[in-house]
Amino acid sequence: xxDSIFRPHDTARALTALLWQEHELSRITAxxxxxxxKYEIKxxxxxxxxxxxxxxxxxxxxxxELPESLKASSSGQSPPAVTELFxxxxxxxxxxxxxxxxxxxxxxxxxxxxxxxxRLDPLLDAPTMDKIRITQWAKDEILRSIAExxxxxxxxxxAYGHNVHETMIWETYVKSLWEIDELLLLHLMxxxxxxxxxxxVAEPAGPAPSTSVPDPNYPLYENSTNKGMKSFSDPSAxxxxxxxxxxxxxxxxxxxxxxxxxxxxxxxxxxPLEFYCDLSRHLWDEMRHSMMGIRRLEQLxxxxxxxxxxxxxxxxxxxxxRFAEMYSSLTLVAEPCSFRKKRKSAEAFWKxxxxxxxxxxxxxxxxxxMHVDFGNKWNTELxxxxxNLVTARELKERAAIRRMNELNVSPAxxxxxxxxxxxxxxxxxxxxPYDRY
Ligand SMILES: [Fe+2]
Ligand SMILES: [Fe+2]
Numbered sequence: 198x199x200d201s202i203f204r205p206h207d208t209a210r211a212l213t214a215l216l217w218q219e220h221e222l223s224r225i226t227a228x229x230x231x232x233x234x235k236y237e238i239k240x241x242x243x244x245x246x247x248x249x250x251x252x253x254x255x256x257x258x259x260x261x262e263l264p265e266s267l268k269a270s271s272s273g274q275s276p277p278a279v280t281e282l283f284x285x286x287x288x289x290x291x292x293x294x295x296x297x298x299x300x301x302x303x304x305x306x307x308x309x310x311x312x313x314x315x316r317l318d319p320l321l322d323a324p325t326m327d328k329i330r331i332t333q334w335a336k337d338e339i340l341r342s343i344a345e346x347x348x349x350x351x352x353x354x355x356a357y358g359h360n361v362h363e364t365m366i367w368e369t370y371v372k373s374l375w376e377i378d379e380l381l382l383l384h385l386m387x388x389x390x391x392x393x394x395x396x397x398v399a400e401p402a403g404p405a406p407s408t409s410v411p412d413p414n415y416p417l418y419e420n421s422t423n424k425g426m427k428s429f430s431d432p433s434a435x436x437x438x439x440x441x442x443x444x445x446x447x448x449x450x451x452x453x454x455x456x457x458x459x460x461x462x463x464x465x466x467x468x469p470l471e472f473y474c475d476l477s478r479h480l481w482d483e484m485r486h487s488m489m490g491i492r493r494l495e496q497l498x499x500x501x502x503x504x505x506x507x508x509x510x511x512x513x514x515x516x517x518x519r520f521a522e523m524y525s526s527l528t529l530v531a532e533p534c535s536f537r538k539k540r541k542s543a544e545a546f547w548k549x550x551x552x553x554x555x556x557x558x559x560x561x562x563x564x565x566x567m568h569v570d571f572g573n574k575w576n577t578e579l580x581x582x583x584x585n586l587v588t589a590r591e592l593k594e595r596a597a598i599r600r601m602n603e604l605n606v607s608p609a610x611x612x613x614x615x616x617x618x619x620x621x622x623x624x625x626x627x628x629x630p631y632d633r634y
Contacts, residue, residue: 202316202318203316203317203318203322205263205264206263206264207316208263208317208322208325209260209263209264211313211316212256212259212260212263212313212325212328213260214382215256215306215309215310215313216253216256216257216260217275217276217279218279218283218306218378219249219250219252219253219256219306219332220249220250220253220273220275220470220473221275221279221280221282221283222245222246222249222283222299222302222303222306223246223247223248223249223250223253223462223473223477224246224283224462224463225283225284225286225287225295225299225404225463226242226245226246226249226299227242227243227246227404227459227462227463227477227480228287228403228404228405228459228460228462228463229242229287229292229295229403229404230242230243230246230409230455230456230459231403231405231406231408231409231410231456231459231460231508231509232292232402232403232404232405232406232409232410233292233356233403233410234292234356234410234411234412235356235412236412236414236415236452236491236501238292238346238356239412239452239455239456239484240452240484240487240488241342241346243455243459243480243481243484244342244481244484245339245342245343246459246462246477246480246481247477247478247480247481248335248338248339249335249339250473250474250477250478251331251335251477252331252332252335253470253473253474254474255328255331255332256328256329256332257470258328259324259325259328262324273466273467273468273469273470273471273472273473274466274467276388277388278377278381278388278391279378279381281391281393282374282377282378284404285374285393285396286298286299286302286371286374287401287403287404288396288398288401288403288404289367289398289401289402289403290358290360290363290367290398290400290401290402291357291358291359291360291363291402292350292356292357292358292402292403293347293350293357293358293359293364294358294359294363294364294367294398295402295403296343296346296347296350296357297347297364297367297368297371298367298368298371299343300340300343300344300347301368301371301372301375302371302375302378303339303340303343304340305375307336307340309382310329310332310333310336313329314326314329358402363397363398366397367397367398370394370396370397373394374394377391377393404463405459405460405463405464408508408510409456409508409509409510411506411508414501414502415452415501415502415504415506416502416504416505416506417505417506417507417508418431418434418505418506418507419505429443429447429450433505434446434504434505435503435504435505436499436503436504437499439630439633440630440633440634441542441545441546441549441629441630441631441632441633441634442497442554442634443629443630444538444539444542444546444554444558444629445490445493445494445497445554446490446494446504447490447538448486448487448489448490448493448557448561449487449490449491449494449501449504450487450490450506450507451483451484451486451487451490452483452484452487452506452509453506453507453508453509454483454487454509454527454531455480455483455484455487455509456508456509456510457509457510457523457527458476458479458480458483458509458527459480459509460509460510460516460520461476461520461523461524462476462477462480464516464517464520465517465520465579465582467582468575468578468579468582469578472575472578475571475574475575476571476575478567478571479568479571482564482567482568485564486561486564489557489560489561493553493554493557496553517582517583518583520579521576521579521580521582521583521585522596522599524572524575524576524579525572525576525579525580525592525593525595525596526596526599526600527568527572528568528569528571528572528573528575528576529569529572529576529592529593529596529597530593530596530597530599530600532565532568532569532572533569533622534622535565536562536565536566537622538628538629539558539561539562539565540558540562541628541629541631542554542558542629542631543555543556543558543559543562544631545629545631545632545634546558549634551634573589576589576592577589577592580592594615594616597614597615598611598615601614601615
């Protein structure tokens, strides 16, 4: 390219490289959600993952307008060398090391954005400049957030790990990984001929650990990996069982859904890029729902240690099969069946003068409606990836049957209920005491 003005295909190439890096950053930050040992960090990683996805989306919109851009434009799979590099970057011995590497690499990506902006003609390539500006909006928030967490670790918060010796080795490793990235970017190295440095961590703490790490302030529902739905009818899990405020606890429990989606975001490959955009929003929404539940419970004077909690898990089926099942159970059963409960809770909260809880239920319904649309859009595609061609209707019935098996509904009853969707929800979700505050 030399130092001459960027032509459209030069911009396309530079944007594509940045776009995959943003995509991988959103994957590894999501992958670390279940590995993070504190609720607040899980939530923050959910936010960061979403911001990187937004950056990717902005670049993708522009890249599609340019020639020679993403050859496989519909595939959400980064070039294998880029995926490998970021997966290595994510496989750190503790949260501190992960954040250190992430910070190091993201700052260099920011420099690459700047270099690119300086090369672009501000008039001819104004649409690209505008998209880069969008990514810069998130930059301050991302850098501030990572720096804040690194500082907490350095001041001795044990949740982060931070073994000085291991961290030093890790820092050298991250720098050598990034040198490979720079060579790839400059086309000075062939993707197929990379010799990767020795990975210094034998047992990484993340990403996507075999079970999610619980926060000690959120005691677990006995031995539960994913029994969330059942336990909402177990009075021992919540002091709010006999009040409509149980809805706030149900919201707060959505961290388990967010974690399950985080496993999926990190683990599912080969879906279209648009799928990852929807999934990223979905993940961030579930995290927000959990945060709004916790915030309201705390405002009302409750402590998370008074409740029992669930964790998201990859489950025991093969990962991809598990993801497809989890996603269809969530979007075809749990979410469409939750509307009635949420709407009725909002009405009850208005009646009791609890405006904050009422409004949060209303926003919840807005988000959930979108998640159901996501499910209708992607479920059959996900099963197709598994080599399974099923219609949307069949999927819905299968998800309903899985749910009824969990609830021990008799086969005869199942047959009656499975075809009648709103009716089926009556047995799938337990009602709340809307007349009691
Ligand atoms: Fe939700
Ligand atoms: Fe949802």
